[in-house]
Amino acid sequence: MSRSCFLLGLDGGTFRILDFCIQKGVTPFLKDFLESSAFGPIESTIPTLTPPAWTTLATGRSPGHHGVFDFYTFESESSRMLRLISSRDISCETVWSMANRDGLRTTVLNYVATYPPPEIDGYIVPGWVPWRWMKFGSRPKGLFKDTGIQKDINTKILAYHPDEEAKAIEGYEQEELEPWITLHIEREEQWFRLAGYLYEKDPSELTSVVLDGMDKIQHLCWRYIDPELSPEIPDKKFSNIRNLSFEYYRQVDRYIESLVKLSGPETTFIIASDHGFAPSEYQFGINVWLEEQGYLSWNDRDKQKAGHSASLQINDPASVTLRSLNWALTRAYAASPGTNGIFIPVSGSRGDKGILPQNYDSTRDELIAKLKKAKNPWNNKPLISHIWKKEELFSGPFLNNAPDVTFELLDNGHASIGRNKSSVIRRPHTIGGHERPGIFAIRGPGIVKGTHLDGISLLNVTPTILYSLNLPIPEDLEGDIAREAYSQQWIRQNPPQKGPPTVRQLRSGTAVNETDKLNNEEKEQIKKRLKTLGYFE
Helix, strand or coil: CCCCCCCCCCCCCCCHHHHHHCCCCCHHHHHHHHEEEEEEEEEECCCCCCCHHHHHHCCCCCHHHHHHCEEEEEEECCCCEEEEEEECCCCCCCHHHHHHCCCCCCCCCCCCCCCCCCCCCEEEEECCCCCCHHHHHEEECCHHHHHHHHHHCHHHHCCCCHHHHHHHHHHCCCCHHHHHHHHHHHHHHHHHHHHHHHHCCCCCCEEEEEEEEHHHHHHHHHHCCCCCCCCCCHHHHHHHHHHHHHHHHHHHHHHHHHHHHHCCCCCCEEECCCEEEEEEEEEEEEHHHHHHHHCCCEEEHCCCCCCCCCCCCEECCCCCCCEEEEECCCCCCCCCCCCEEECCCCCCCCCCCCCCHHHHHHHHHHHHHHHHHHHHHCCCCCEEEEEEHHHCCCCCCCCHHCCCCEEEEEECCCCCCCEECEEEEEEEEEEEEECCCEEEECCCCCECCCCCCCCCEEEHHHHHHHHHHHCECCCCCCCCCCCCEEEEEHHHHCCCCECCCCCCCCCCCCCCCCHHHHCCCHHHHHHHHHHHHHCCC
């Protein structure tokens, strides 16, 4: 049985757009790849957000077990302070660690929450970090001093450039989107070159590479690439942005073709996304709505003109706190725009301010009832499509870190947490928002070509990777292999092996060591990147 696997992550990949690209001949190799693979939609996590989703894919565990719910996490069990997550907040063993324990080497490129770098046998270049973090957080140490890398790869493009990425959100003019798209085409090219160089020079049995430009482009350029939104006679500027956007997909198709050929026919090749995408036309200001409903109150000294965000402040080290709330009068609040989650402060838990513990259930039930009735004044449709209590959605040792109430918007977006002019604002242009169905395709030994898969979730990916490597599947993983993708004969001849539980990872309780802290410029870089994508205000 094959003992090599290549996982290509396409952040935000969605069949809504890729099907159109295939029909129009933009991605001819992807068309051929799907015809020779088993493929279908993959169900993301709730919340439908990059860190918890990619972490679930790489651990085979849900957020309540791995501990990652957002780009942020609480500083401690007793604090309302938030900080940016790091690799030390992942409490479950990753698939590359599992492979290492069984003697296989791994390569991990551009994966979220891989800084500080975990100890692995192989190569790692962290994603979502400034250049200094990337340089010193890559393994083996001194990786970027490799003469081949220095010669053929512009490694500084791998780290994000906040000034360029911020342009699109600060101005959001058509002419500012073209350099944004070009930047991501260039960046994906460098990740592709790095992956190919390492694979040819010193291949690992398990290689994981994430290309994240698809998510970035779809967030801001959705109205240009969604065929349902295209005007009958687009003007020149519209056509230029649309064509450049599809050039990105064309280049990614070329990268996929090269990596598939490089890895060889005996390698199991998996393409997966962390979530999908869908159009979003409205912005829901959850904290404004909570204030309107009498659940939230701002400090008088922090009151600002309507339309200005006053909720989040950055503190050292990369900490985020809700300084602007009057905790004595606040019964519910949203701390982050990414999770669409609401916290209910309870006296004696994360501070002395909050509702009495005995009033928790009634307060939450009342809040949920009001959320169900919330309407969009622009079209009189419900604002919210799904609502969950935390115990309905999450289980595991980190249940207390989860929002007390989590909701999904009918409009596919992330709720705003700032002090907007009203609780519902119509966006000037349609943008891309996250939806749960992403993409999954697997090709290699034992796979039945052309099989359409249903019921696949991110929890199935780690077991499937381990199975493709002929490794035992730990008994505490929450998902199974993607059995429908394989022929019954293959399963009979290569029965999945059950293995002992994963090795527990201990949370450090702190974001990073003193030597890992960000300087002020790097904090601003991360803030700008999250702001660009709507995860920070």
